[in-house]
Amino acid sequence: MNLSPVFTKLVNNLEALPGFPNSKQILLRWTDESLELVDEISESLTLNQLYNELKAYVLPPNKLPLCLTRKPFANLDFELINILIKYTLEYPEKVGRLTDIIRALAGFKRVKPAKFIIVEAHIDLTIVDENLINALLRLGFEFDNFAKIQPEKYKYHFTLEYCINPERSHRARALFELTTERSEEAATLIQNHPHADGYVETEVYSHKDDKRYRFRPMTKEGLQHFPFNSESFRISELPLSVSDAQHKGLPLDIHRVADIHVKLPSHLNYESFKELESKEMDLLKDKLKSCGFYEIMSESANYIYTAHFYNTLESKDVFTKLVQFTENWGGFTGVSREICTKMWRKQSVEENQIILAEAPPLLSVK
Known part of the structure:
Protein backbone atom coordinates (compact mmCIF):
# COMPACT_ATOMS: atom_id res chain seq x y z
CA MET A 1 0.00 0.00 0.00
CA LYS A 112 -5.43 -4.67 14.02
CA PRO A 113 -5.76 -7.69 11.70
CA ALA A 114 -8.99 -9.70 11.99
CA LYS A 115 -6.95 -12.86 12.56
CA PHE A 116 -3.94 -12.53 14.83
CA ILE A 117 -1.49 -14.09 17.24
CA ILE A 118 -0.63 -12.12 20.37
CA VAL A 119 2.78 -12.60 21.96
CA GLU A 120 3.22 -10.62 25.17
CA ALA A 121 5.00 -10.31 28.48
CA HIS A 122 3.66 -8.72 31.67
CA ILE A 123 5.51 -7.35 34.68
CA ASP A 124 3.92 -6.65 38.07
CA LEU A 125 6.04 -4.70 40.58
CA THR A 126 5.71 -3.32 44.10
CA ILE A 127 8.00 -0.35 43.58
CA VAL A 128 9.95 1.32 40.78
CA ASP A 129 12.44 4.13 40.39
CA GLU A 130 13.53 6.19 37.40
CA ASN A 131 16.41 3.86 36.53
CA LEU A 132 14.23 0.74 36.52
CA ILE A 133 11.46 2.42 34.53
CA ASN A 134 13.91 3.63 31.89
CA ALA A 135 15.63 0.23 31.69
CA LEU A 136 12.30 -1.54 31.11
CA LEU A 137 11.26 1.00 28.48
CA ARG A 138 14.56 0.47 26.70
CA LEU A 139 13.71 -3.23 26.48
CA GLY A 140 10.44 -2.36 24.74
CA PHE A 141 8.06 -2.66 27.71
CA GLU A 142 5.39 0.02 28.06
CA PHE A 143 3.32 1.43 30.93
CA ASP A 144 0.23 -0.69 31.57
CA ASN A 145 -1.04 0.20 35.02
CA PHE A 146 -4.39 -0.67 36.57
CA ALA A 147 -6.78 1.30 38.77
CA LYS A 148 -7.37 -1.89 40.79
CA ILE A 149 -5.38 -5.13 40.85
CA GLN A 150 -4.66 -8.21 42.96
CA PRO A 151 -2.46 -8.57 44.94
CA GLU A 152 -2.91 -4.89 45.82
CA LYS A 153 0.77 -4.37 46.63
CA TYR A 154 1.63 -4.52 42.92
CA LYS A 155 1.22 -0.87 41.93
CA TYR A 156 3.34 -0.77 38.77
CA HIS A 157 2.72 -2.76 35.60
CA PHE A 158 4.48 -2.99 32.25
CA THR A 159 3.63 -4.91 29.07
CA LEU A 160 5.57 -5.86 25.95
CA GLU A 161 3.11 -6.92 23.25
CA TYR A 162 3.13 -7.85 19.58
CA CYS A 163 0.05 -8.52 17.45
CA ILE A 164 1.06 -10.68 14.47
CA ASN A 165 -0.67 -11.81 11.30
CA PRO A 166 -0.72 -15.64 11.64
CA GLU A 167 0.17 -16.01 7.96
CA ARG A 168 3.61 -14.59 8.81
CA SER A 169 4.84 -17.53 10.84
CA HIS A 170 8.47 -16.38 10.60
CA ARG A 171 7.52 -13.10 12.32
CA ALA A 172 5.62 -14.97 15.03
CA ARG A 173 8.67 -17.11 15.79
CA ALA A 174 11.06 -14.17 15.75
CA LEU A 175 8.87 -12.00 18.01
CA PHE A 176 8.20 -14.86 20.42
CA GLU A 177 11.96 -15.34 20.78
CA LEU A 178 12.44 -11.58 21.19
CA THR A 179 9.70 -11.38 23.86
CA THR A 180 11.22 -14.32 25.75
CA GLU A 181 14.68 -12.74 25.59
CA ARG A 182 13.45 -9.33 26.77
CA SER A 183 11.45 -10.96 29.58
CA GLU A 184 14.58 -12.70 30.84
CA GLU A 185 16.49 -9.41 30.70
CA ALA A 186 13.68 -7.74 32.65
CA ALA A 187 13.78 -10.51 35.25
CA THR A 188 17.52 -9.90 35.73
CA LEU A 189 16.91 -6.18 36.23
CA ILE A 190 14.23 -6.87 38.84
CA GLN A 191 16.26 -9.54 40.62
CA ASN A 192 19.19 -7.14 40.94
CA HIS A 193 17.05 -4.21 42.10
CA PRO A 194 17.47 -3.62 45.86
CA HIS A 195 13.81 -2.85 46.57
CA ALA A 196 11.45 -3.89 43.76
CA ASP A 197 9.57 -7.15 44.19
CA GLY A 198 7.41 -8.82 41.58
CA TYR A 199 7.10 -11.29 38.75
CA VAL A 200 7.30 -11.61 34.96
CA GLU A 201 5.14 -13.81 32.72
CA THR A 202 5.03 -14.45 28.98
CA GLU A 203 1.83 -15.38 27.16
CA VAL A 204 0.55 -16.38 23.74
CA TYR A 205 -2.99 -16.46 22.36
CA SER A 206 -4.87 -15.96 19.10
CA HIS A 207 -8.10 -14.46 17.82
CA LYS A 208 -9.74 -17.86 18.39
CA ASP A 209 -9.37 -17.40 22.14
CA ASP A 210 -10.29 -13.72 22.29
CA LYS A 211 -14.05 -13.24 21.97
CA ARG A 212 -15.65 -9.78 21.92
CA TYR A 213 -19.37 -9.01 22.30
CA ARG A 214 -21.84 -6.15 22.23
CA PHE A 215 -22.98 -5.57 25.80
CA ARG A 216 -26.32 -7.10 26.80
CA PRO A 217 -27.36 -6.65 30.44
CA MET A 218 -27.80 -9.76 32.54
CA THR A 219 -31.30 -11.08 33.29
CA LYS A 220 -32.70 -13.17 36.15
CA GLU A 221 -33.11 -16.09 33.76
CA GLY A 222 -29.54 -15.73 32.53
CA LEU A 223 -28.16 -15.87 36.08
CA GLN A 224 -29.72 -19.29 36.54
CA HIS A 225 -27.61 -20.59 33.65
CA PHE A 226 -24.23 -19.36 34.89
CA PRO A 227 -22.08 -22.49 34.56
CA PHE A 228 -20.05 -22.26 37.80
CA ASN A 229 -20.52 -21.76 41.54
CA SER A 230 -18.49 -21.59 44.73
CA GLU A 231 -17.95 -25.36 44.64
CA SER A 232 -16.71 -25.56 41.05
CA PHE A 233 -12.99 -24.90 41.64
CA ARG A 234 -10.26 -25.65 44.11
CA ILE A 235 -8.25 -22.50 44.92
CA SER A 236 -4.54 -23.00 45.65
CA GLU A 237 -2.26 -20.24 46.90
CA LEU A 238 1.20 -20.36 45.33
CA PRO A 239 3.89 -21.44 47.81
CA LEU A 240 6.38 -18.77 48.77
CA SER A 241 9.18 -21.00 50.11
CA VAL A 242 10.36 -24.61 50.29
CA SER A 243 8.69 -25.08 53.68
CA ASP A 244 5.50 -23.46 52.40
CA ALA A 245 5.53 -25.76 49.36
CA GLN A 246 5.91 -28.81 51.61
CA HIS A 247 3.05 -27.61 53.79
CA LYS A 248 0.77 -27.03 50.78
CA GLY A 249 1.85 -30.21 49.00
CA LEU A 250 2.72 -28.28 45.84
CA PRO A 251 5.96 -27.85 43.86
CA LEU A 252 7.70 -24.57 44.69
CA ASP A 253 7.97 -23.72 41.00
CA ILE A 254 4.31 -24.40 40.17
CA HIS A 255 2.78 -21.64 38.06
CA ARG A 256 -0.23 -20.82 35.92
CA VAL A 257 -0.45 -22.38 32.47
CA ALA A 258 -3.47 -20.37 31.32
CA ASP A 259 -5.34 -17.20 32.25
CA ILE A 260 -9.01 -16.51 31.63
CA HIS A 261 -10.22 -12.91 31.54
CA VAL A 262 -13.86 -11.82 31.50
CA LYS A 263 -14.52 -8.17 30.64
CA LEU A 264 -17.44 -5.91 31.60
CA PRO A 265 -17.83 -2.19 30.89
CA SER A 266 -18.29 0.42 33.62
CA HIS A 267 -20.35 3.59 33.84
CA LEU A 268 -17.23 5.54 32.78
CA ASN A 269 -17.17 4.00 29.29
CA TYR A 270 -20.76 2.92 28.71
CA GLU A 271 -23.52 5.45 28.13
CA SER A 272 -26.42 3.33 29.47
CA PHE A 273 -24.73 2.90 32.84
CA LYS A 274 -28.01 2.13 34.62
CA GLU A 275 -27.95 -1.23 32.88
CA LEU A 276 -24.64 -1.85 34.64
CA GLU A 277 -26.04 -0.92 38.04
CA SER A 278 -28.75 -3.56 38.03
CA LYS A 279 -29.14 -6.19 40.72
CA GLU A 280 -28.59 -8.89 38.11
CA MET A 281 -25.22 -7.43 37.02
CA ASP A 282 -24.10 -7.19 40.66
CA LEU A 283 -25.10 -10.82 41.20
CA LEU A 284 -23.18 -11.85 38.09
CA LYS A 285 -20.03 -10.21 39.50
CA ASP A 286 -20.64 -11.94 42.82
CA LYS A 287 -20.88 -15.30 41.05
CA LEU A 288 -17.52 -14.73 39.37
CA LYS A 289 -15.84 -13.78 42.65
CA SER A 290 -17.41 -16.65 44.57
CA CYS A 291 -15.88 -19.23 42.23
CA GLY A 292 -12.36 -17.77 42.37
CA PHE A 293 -12.16 -14.94 39.80
CA TYR A 294 -10.74 -11.69 41.17
CA GLU A 295 -11.69 -8.16 40.13
CA ILE A 296 -9.41 -5.82 38.19
CA MET A 297 -10.21 -2.31 37.00
CA SER A 298 -8.25 -1.21 33.93
CA GLU A 299 -7.25 2.41 33.38
CA SER A 300 -9.58 2.37 30.38
CA ALA A 301 -12.39 1.84 32.96
CA ASN A 302 -13.31 -1.76 32.18
CA TYR A 303 -13.95 -4.35 34.86
CA ILE A 304 -11.90 -7.49 34.26
CA TYR A 305 -12.45 -10.68 36.21
CA THR A 306 -9.43 -12.96 36.06
CA ALA A 307 -8.59 -16.52 37.04
CA HIS A 308 -5.40 -18.53 36.60
CA PHE A 309 -5.37 -22.26 35.91
CA TYR A 310 -2.62 -24.88 36.07
CA ASN A 311 -4.34 -27.38 33.79
CA THR A 312 -4.58 -26.45 30.12
CA LEU A 313 -7.52 -28.71 29.27
CA GLU A 314 -9.50 -27.49 32.28
CA SER A 315 -8.93 -23.88 31.26
CA LYS A 316 -10.15 -24.66 27.74
CA ASP A 317 -13.34 -26.22 29.10
CA VAL A 318 -13.98 -23.23 31.41
CA PHE A 319 -13.38 -20.82 28.52
CA THR A 320 -15.78 -22.72 26.25
CA LYS A 321 -18.54 -22.67 28.88
CA LEU A 322 -18.09 -18.93 29.53
CA VAL A 323 -18.24 -18.22 25.80
CA GLN A 324 -21.42 -20.27 25.43
CA PHE A 325 -22.97 -18.51 28.42
CA THR A 326 -22.12 -15.06 27.03
CA GLU A 327 -23.43 -15.84 23.55
CA ASN A 328 -26.71 -17.09 25.02
CA TRP A 329 -27.29 -14.69 27.90
CA GLY A 330 -24.93 -11.69 27.57
CA GLY A 331 -23.45 -9.96 30.61
CA PHE A 332 -19.87 -9.79 29.33
CA THR A 333 -18.21 -7.79 26.55
CA GLY A 334 -15.19 -10.06 26.29
CA VAL A 335 -13.97 -13.53 27.19
CA SER A 336 -10.34 -14.46 26.53
CA ARG A 337 -7.97 -17.33 27.28
CA GLU A 338 -4.21 -16.81 27.25
CA ILE A 339 -1.57 -19.54 27.44
CA CYS A 340 1.24 -18.77 29.88
CA THR A 341 4.51 -20.04 28.44
CA LYS A 342 6.76 -18.98 31.31
CA MET A 343 6.54 -17.33 34.71
CA TRP A 344 9.36 -15.99 36.87
CA ARG A 345 9.11 -14.72 40.46
CA LYS A 346 11.78 -12.67 42.21
CA GLN A 347 13.78 -14.45 44.91
CA SER A 348 14.55 -12.81 48.25
CA VAL A 349 16.20 -14.21 51.34
CA GLU A 350 14.48 -13.98 54.72
CA GLU A 351 15.64 -15.80 57.84
CA ASN A 352 18.05 -17.92 55.80
CA GLN A 353 15.45 -19.23 53.37
CA ILE A 354 14.55 -18.22 49.81
CA ILE A 355 11.21 -16.44 49.47
CA LEU A 356 9.52 -16.08 46.08
CA ALA A 357 7.41 -13.08 45.13
CA GLU A 358 3.69 -13.43 45.73
CA ALA A 359 1.40 -14.11 42.76
CA PRO A 360 -2.36 -14.69 42.46
CA PRO A 361 -3.76 -18.16 43.31
CA LEU A 362 -4.38 -21.01 40.88
CA LEU A 363 -7.72 -22.66 40.14
CA SER A 364 -8.39 -26.30 39.32
CA VAL A 365 -11.68 -28.05 38.66
CA LYS A 366 -12.95 -30.09 41.61
Whole structure:
Protein backbone atom coordinates (compact mmCIF):
# COMPACT_ATOMS: atom_id res chain seq x y z
CA MET A 1 0.00 0.00 0.00
CA ASN A 2 1.07 3.66 -0.26
CA LEU A 3 2.67 4.72 3.01
CA SER A 4 2.34 8.16 4.54
CA PRO A 5 5.12 10.51 3.34
CA VAL A 6 5.62 11.50 6.99
CA PHE A 7 6.02 7.85 7.98
CA THR A 8 8.49 7.15 5.16
CA LYS A 9 10.52 10.23 6.02
CA LEU A 10 10.67 9.29 9.71
CA VAL A 11 11.88 5.80 8.89
CA ASN A 12 14.55 7.17 6.55
CA ASN A 13 15.66 9.69 9.21
CA LEU A 14 15.91 6.97 11.83
CA GLU A 15 18.38 5.03 9.71
CA ALA A 16 21.08 7.31 11.09
CA LEU A 17 20.37 6.22 14.67
CA PRO A 18 22.67 3.57 16.20
CA GLY A 19 21.30 0.05 15.85
CA PHE A 20 18.46 0.93 13.48
CA PRO A 21 18.10 -1.56 10.59
CA ASN A 22 18.12 -0.61 6.94
CA SER A 23 15.08 1.61 6.25
CA LYS A 24 14.18 -0.34 3.11
CA GLN A 25 13.79 -3.48 5.20
CA ILE A 26 11.54 -1.66 7.66
CA LEU A 27 9.39 -0.10 4.95
CA LEU A 28 9.00 -3.53 3.39
CA ARG A 29 7.57 -4.86 6.68
CA TRP A 30 4.86 -2.22 6.53
CA THR A 31 3.80 -2.71 2.91
CA ASP A 32 1.29 -5.46 3.76
CA GLU A 33 -0.09 -3.69 6.81
CA SER A 34 -3.47 -1.99 6.89
CA LEU A 35 -2.98 1.60 8.03
CA GLU A 36 -5.31 4.49 8.77
CA LEU A 37 -3.77 7.86 7.99
CA VAL A 38 -4.41 10.80 10.30
CA ASP A 39 -5.49 14.07 8.69
CA GLU A 40 -3.69 17.39 9.08
CA ILE A 41 -0.27 16.00 9.91
CA SER A 42 2.55 18.07 8.48
CA GLU A 43 4.68 16.28 5.90
CA SER A 44 7.63 18.34 7.12
CA LEU A 45 7.50 16.69 10.57
CA THR A 46 11.02 15.96 11.84
CA LEU A 47 12.27 13.73 14.62
CA ASN A 48 13.00 16.75 16.80
CA GLN A 49 9.48 18.09 16.26
CA LEU A 50 7.99 14.68 17.07
CA TYR A 51 10.12 14.56 20.23
CA ASN A 52 8.82 17.97 21.34
CA GLU A 53 5.22 16.98 20.64
CA LEU A 54 5.63 13.81 22.66
CA LYS A 55 7.20 15.66 25.60
CA ALA A 56 4.19 18.00 25.68
CA TYR A 57 1.56 15.34 24.94
CA VAL A 58 -1.38 15.13 27.37
CA LEU A 59 -3.85 12.25 27.30
CA PRO A 60 -7.33 13.55 26.36
CA PRO A 61 -9.98 13.11 29.09
CA ASN A 62 -11.75 10.24 27.28
CA LYS A 63 -8.53 8.23 26.80
CA LEU A 64 -7.58 6.00 29.74
CA PRO A 65 -9.84 8.01 32.08
CA LEU A 66 -8.48 6.33 35.23
CA CYS A 67 -4.82 6.86 34.34
CA LEU A 68 -3.17 9.26 36.79
CA THR A 69 -0.14 9.92 34.55
CA ARG A 70 -1.62 12.23 31.90
CA LYS A 71 1.77 13.20 30.36
CA PRO A 72 3.44 9.81 29.73
CA PHE A 73 6.52 11.19 27.94
CA ALA A 74 7.17 14.22 30.15
CA ASN A 75 9.92 12.62 32.27
CA LEU A 76 11.66 10.75 29.45
CA ASP A 77 14.84 12.11 27.88
CA PHE A 78 15.65 12.59 24.22
CA GLU A 79 17.63 9.36 23.91
CA LEU A 80 14.87 7.21 25.42
CA ILE A 81 12.09 8.80 23.37
CA ASN A 82 14.15 8.16 20.23
CA ILE A 83 14.41 4.50 21.24
CA LEU A 84 10.63 4.35 21.67
CA ILE A 85 10.12 5.95 18.25
CA LYS A 86 12.54 3.43 16.77
CA TYR A 87 10.62 0.48 18.24
CA THR A 88 7.32 1.96 17.09
CA LEU A 89 8.45 2.12 13.48
CA GLU A 90 10.76 -0.89 13.44
CA TYR A 91 8.06 -3.33 14.58
CA PRO A 92 4.69 -2.94 12.82
CA GLU A 93 3.31 -5.59 15.18
CA LYS A 94 4.13 -3.69 18.37
CA VAL A 95 1.18 -2.72 20.58
CA GLY A 96 1.08 -0.37 23.57
CA ARG A 97 -0.16 2.99 24.80
CA LEU A 98 3.16 4.74 24.04
CA THR A 99 3.38 3.10 20.62
CA ASP A 100 -0.17 4.19 19.75
CA ILE A 101 0.53 7.80 20.73
CA ILE A 102 3.77 7.98 18.74
CA ARG A 103 2.12 6.59 15.61
CA ALA A 104 -0.83 8.95 15.90
CA LEU A 105 1.44 11.99 16.18
CA ALA A 106 3.50 10.66 13.25
CA GLY A 107 0.36 10.58 11.12
CA PHE A 108 -0.96 7.03 11.10
CA LYS A 109 -2.29 4.05 13.06
CA ARG A 110 -2.00 0.37 12.36
CA VAL A 111 -5.29 -1.49 11.96
CA LYS A 112 -5.43 -4.67 14.02
CA PRO A 113 -5.76 -7.69 11.70
CA ALA A 114 -8.99 -9.70 11.99
CA LYS A 115 -6.95 -12.86 12.56
CA PHE A 116 -3.94 -12.53 14.83
CA ILE A 117 -1.49 -14.09 17.24
CA ILE A 118 -0.63 -12.12 20.37
CA VAL A 119 2.78 -12.60 21.96
CA GLU A 120 3.22 -10.62 25.17
CA ALA A 121 5.00 -10.31 28.48
CA HIS A 122 3.66 -8.72 31.67
CA ILE A 123 5.51 -7.35 34.68
CA ASP A 124 3.92 -6.65 38.07
CA LEU A 125 6.04 -4.70 40.58
CA THR A 126 5.71 -3.32 44.10
CA ILE A 127 8.00 -0.35 43.58
CA VAL A 128 9.95 1.32 40.78
CA ASP A 129 12.44 4.13 40.39
CA GLU A 130 13.53 6.19 37.40
CA ASN A 131 16.41 3.86 36.53
CA LEU A 132 14.23 0.74 36.52
CA ILE A 133 11.46 2.42 34.53
CA ASN A 134 13.91 3.63 31.89
CA ALA A 135 15.63 0.23 31.69
CA LEU A 136 12.30 -1.54 31.11
CA LEU A 137 11.26 1.00 28.48
CA ARG A 138 14.56 0.47 26.70
CA LEU A 139 13.71 -3.23 26.48
CA GLY A 140 10.44 -2.36 24.74
CA PHE A 141 8.06 -2.66 27.71
CA GLU A 142 5.39 0.02 28.06
CA PHE A 143 3.32 1.43 30.93
CA ASP A 144 0.23 -0.69 31.57
CA ASN A 145 -1.04 0.20 35.02
CA PHE A 146 -4.39 -0.67 36.57
CA ALA A 147 -6.78 1.30 38.77
CA LYS A 148 -7.37 -1.89 40.79
CA ILE A 149 -5.38 -5.13 40.85
CA GLN A 150 -4.66 -8.21 42.96
CA PRO A 151 -2.46 -8.57 44.94
CA GLU A 152 -2.91 -4.89 45.82
CA LYS A 153 0.77 -4.37 46.63
CA TYR A 154 1.63 -4.52 42.92
CA LYS A 155 1.22 -0.87 41.93
CA TYR A 156 3.34 -0.77 38.77
CA HIS A 157 2.72 -2.76 35.60
CA PHE A 158 4.48 -2.99 32.25
CA THR A 159 3.63 -4.91 29.07
CA LEU A 160 5.57 -5.86 25.95
CA GLU A 161 3.11 -6.92 23.25
CA TYR A 162 3.13 -7.85 19.58
CA CYS A 163 0.05 -8.52 17.45
CA ILE A 164 1.06 -10.68 14.47
CA ASN A 165 -0.67 -11.81 11.30
CA PRO A 166 -0.72 -15.64 11.64
CA GLU A 167 0.17 -16.01 7.96
CA ARG A 168 3.61 -14.59 8.81
CA SER A 169 4.84 -17.53 10.84
CA HIS A 170 8.47 -16.38 10.60
CA ARG A 171 7.52 -13.10 12.32
CA ALA A 172 5.62 -14.97 15.03
CA ARG A 173 8.67 -17.11 15.79
CA ALA A 174 11.06 -14.17 15.75
CA LEU A 175 8.87 -12.00 18.01
CA PHE A 176 8.20 -14.86 20.42
CA GLU A 177 11.96 -15.34 20.78
CA LEU A 178 12.44 -11.58 21.19
CA THR A 179 9.70 -11.38 23.86
CA THR A 180 11.22 -14.32 25.75
CA GLU A 181 14.68 -12.74 25.59
CA ARG A 182 13.45 -9.33 26.77
CA SER A 183 11.45 -10.96 29.58
CA GLU A 184 14.58 -12.70 30.84
CA GLU A 185 16.49 -9.41 30.70
CA ALA A 186 13.68 -7.74 32.65
CA ALA A 187 13.78 -10.51 35.25
CA THR A 188 17.52 -9.90 35.73
CA LEU A 189 16.91 -6.18 36.23
CA ILE A 190 14.23 -6.87 38.84
CA GLN A 191 16.26 -9.54 40.62
CA ASN A 192 19.19 -7.14 40.94
CA HIS A 193 17.05 -4.21 42.10
CA PRO A 194 17.47 -3.62 45.86
CA HIS A 195 13.81 -2.85 46.57
CA ALA A 196 11.45 -3.89 43.76
CA ASP A 197 9.57 -7.15 44.19
CA GLY A 198 7.41 -8.82 41.58
CA TYR A 199 7.10 -11.29 38.75
CA VAL A 200 7.30 -11.61 34.96
CA GLU A 201 5.14 -13.81 32.72
CA THR A 202 5.03 -14.45 28.98
CA GLU A 203 1.83 -15.38 27.16
CA VAL A 204 0.55 -16.38 23.74
CA TYR A 205 -2.99 -16.46 22.36
CA SER A 206 -4.87 -15.96 19.10
CA HIS A 207 -8.10 -14.46 17.82
CA LYS A 208 -9.74 -17.86 18.39
CA ASP A 209 -9.37 -17.40 22.14
CA ASP A 210 -10.29 -13.72 22.29
CA LYS A 211 -14.05 -13.24 21.97
CA ARG A 212 -15.65 -9.78 21.92
CA TYR A 213 -19.37 -9.01 22.30
CA ARG A 214 -21.84 -6.15 22.23
CA PHE A 215 -22.98 -5.57 25.80
CA ARG A 216 -26.32 -7.10 26.80
CA PRO A 217 -27.36 -6.65 30.44
CA MET A 218 -27.80 -9.76 32.54
CA THR A 219 -31.30 -11.08 33.29
CA LYS A 220 -32.70 -13.17 36.15
CA GLU A 221 -33.11 -16.09 33.76
CA GLY A 222 -29.54 -15.73 32.53
CA LEU A 223 -28.16 -15.87 36.08
CA GLN A 224 -29.72 -19.29 36.54
CA HIS A 225 -27.61 -20.59 33.65
CA PHE A 226 -24.23 -19.36 34.89
CA PRO A 227 -22.08 -22.49 34.56
CA PHE A 228 -20.05 -22.26 37.80
CA ASN A 229 -20.52 -21.76 41.54
CA SER A 230 -18.49 -21.59 44.73
CA GLU A 231 -17.95 -25.36 44.64
CA SER A 232 -16.71 -25.56 41.05
CA PHE A 233 -12.99 -24.90 41.64
CA ARG A 234 -10.26 -25.65 44.11
CA ILE A 235 -8.25 -22.50 44.92
CA SER A 236 -4.54 -23.00 45.65
CA GLU A 237 -2.26 -20.24 46.90
CA LEU A 238 1.20 -20.36 45.33
CA PRO A 239 3.89 -21.44 47.81
CA LEU A 240 6.38 -18.77 48.77
CA SER A 241 9.18 -21.00 50.11
CA VAL A 242 10.36 -24.61 50.29
CA SER A 243 8.69 -25.08 53.68
CA ASP A 244 5.50 -23.46 52.40
CA ALA A 245 5.53 -25.76 49.36
CA GLN A 246 5.91 -28.81 51.61
CA HIS A 247 3.05 -27.61 53.79
CA LYS A 248 0.77 -27.03 50.78
CA GLY A 249 1.85 -30.21 49.00
CA LEU A 250 2.72 -28.28 45.84
CA PRO A 251 5.96 -27.85 43.86
CA LEU A 252 7.70 -24.57 44.69
CA ASP A 253 7.97 -23.72 41.00
CA ILE A 254 4.31 -24.40 40.17
CA HIS A 255 2.78 -21.64 38.06
CA ARG A 256 -0.23 -20.82 35.92
CA VAL A 257 -0.45 -22.38 32.47
CA ALA A 258 -3.47 -20.37 31.32
CA ASP A 259 -5.34 -17.20 32.25
CA ILE A 260 -9.01 -16.51 31.63
CA HIS A 261 -10.22 -12.91 31.54
CA VAL A 262 -13.86 -11.82 31.50
CA LYS A 263 -14.52 -8.17 30.64
CA LEU A 264 -17.44 -5.91 31.60
CA PRO A 265 -17.83 -2.19 30.89
CA SER A 266 -18.29 0.42 33.62
CA HIS A 267 -20.35 3.59 33.84
CA LEU A 268 -17.23 5.54 32.78
CA ASN A 269 -17.17 4.00 29.29
CA TYR A 270 -20.76 2.92 28.71
CA GLU A 271 -23.52 5.45 28.13
CA SER A 272 -26.42 3.33 29.47
CA PHE A 273 -24.73 2.90 32.84
CA LYS A 274 -28.01 2.13 34.62
CA GLU A 275 -27.95 -1.23 32.88
CA LEU A 276 -24.64 -1.85 34.64
CA GLU A 277 -26.04 -0.92 38.04
CA SER A 278 -28.75 -3.56 38.03
CA LYS A 279 -29.14 -6.19 40.72
CA GLU A 280 -28.59 -8.89 38.11
CA MET A 281 -25.22 -7.43 37.02
CA ASP A 282 -24.10 -7.19 40.66
CA LEU A 283 -25.10 -10.82 41.20
CA LEU A 284 -23.18 -11.85 38.09
CA LYS A 285 -20.03 -10.21 39.50
CA ASP A 286 -20.64 -11.94 42.82
CA LYS A 287 -20.88 -15.30 41.05
CA LEU A 288 -17.52 -14.73 39.37
CA LYS A 289 -15.84 -13.78 42.65
CA SER A 290 -17.41 -16.65 44.57
CA CYS A 291 -15.88 -19.23 42.23
CA GLY A 292 -12.36 -17.77 42.37
CA PHE A 293 -12.16 -14.94 39.80
CA TYR A 294 -10.74 -11.69 41.17
CA GLU A 295 -11.69 -8.16 40.13
CA ILE A 296 -9.41 -5.82 38.19
CA MET A 297 -10.21 -2.31 37.00
CA SER A 298 -8.25 -1.21 33.93
CA GLU A 299 -7.25 2.41 33.38
CA SER A 300 -9.58 2.37 30.38
CA ALA A 301 -12.39 1.84 32.96
CA ASN A 302 -13.31 -1.76 32.18
CA TYR A 303 -13.95 -4.35 34.86
CA ILE A 304 -11.90 -7.49 34.26
CA TYR A 305 -12.45 -10.68 36.21
CA THR A 306 -9.43 -12.96 36.06
CA ALA A 307 -8.59 -16.52 37.04
CA HIS A 308 -5.40 -18.53 36.60
CA PHE A 309 -5.37 -22.26 35.91
CA TYR A 310 -2.62 -24.88 36.07
CA ASN A 311 -4.34 -27.38 33.79
CA THR A 312 -4.58 -26.45 30.12
CA LEU A 313 -7.52 -28.71 29.27
CA GLU A 314 -9.50 -27.49 32.28
CA SER A 315 -8.93 -23.88 31.26
CA LYS A 316 -10.15 -24.66 27.74
CA ASP A 317 -13.34 -26.22 29.10
CA VAL A 318 -13.98 -23.23 31.41
CA PHE A 319 -13.38 -20.82 28.52
CA THR A 320 -15.78 -22.72 26.25
CA LYS A 321 -18.54 -22.67 28.88
CA LEU A 322 -18.09 -18.93 29.53
CA VAL A 323 -18.24 -18.22 25.80
CA GLN A 324 -21.42 -20.27 25.43
CA PHE A 325 -22.97 -18.51 28.42
CA THR A 326 -22.12 -15.06 27.03
CA GLU A 327 -23.43 -15.84 23.55
CA ASN A 328 -26.71 -17.09 25.02
CA TRP A 329 -27.29 -14.69 27.90
CA GLY A 330 -24.93 -11.69 27.57
CA GLY A 331 -23.45 -9.96 30.61
CA PHE A 332 -19.87 -9.79 29.33
CA THR A 333 -18.21 -7.79 26.55
CA GLY A 334 -15.19 -10.06 26.29
CA VAL A 335 -13.97 -13.53 27.19
CA SER A 336 -10.34 -14.46 26.53
CA ARG A 337 -7.97 -17.33 27.28
CA GLU A 338 -4.21 -16.81 27.25
CA ILE A 339 -1.57 -19.54 27.44
CA CYS A 340 1.24 -18.77 29.88
CA THR A 341 4.51 -20.04 28.44
CA LYS A 342 6.76 -18.98 31.31
CA MET A 343 6.54 -17.33 34.71
CA TRP A 344 9.36 -15.99 36.87
CA ARG A 345 9.11 -14.72 40.46
CA LYS A 346 11.78 -12.67 42.21
CA GLN A 347 13.78 -14.45 44.91
CA SER A 348 14.55 -12.81 48.25
CA VAL A 349 16.20 -14.21 51.34
CA GLU A 350 14.48 -13.98 54.72
CA GLU A 351 15.64 -15.80 57.84
CA ASN A 352 18.05 -17.92 55.80
CA GLN A 353 15.45 -19.23 53.37
CA ILE A 354 14.55 -18.22 49.81
CA ILE A 355 11.21 -16.44 49.47
CA LEU A 356 9.52 -16.08 46.08
CA ALA A 357 7.41 -13.08 45.13
CA GLU A 358 3.69 -13.43 45.73
CA ALA A 359 1.40 -14.11 42.76
CA PRO A 360 -2.36 -14.69 42.46
CA PRO A 361 -3.76 -18.16 43.31
CA LEU A 362 -4.38 -21.01 40.88
CA LEU A 363 -7.72 -22.66 40.14
CA SER A 364 -8.39 -26.30 39.32
CA VAL A 365 -11.68 -28.05 38.66
CA LYS A 366 -12.95 -30.09 41.61
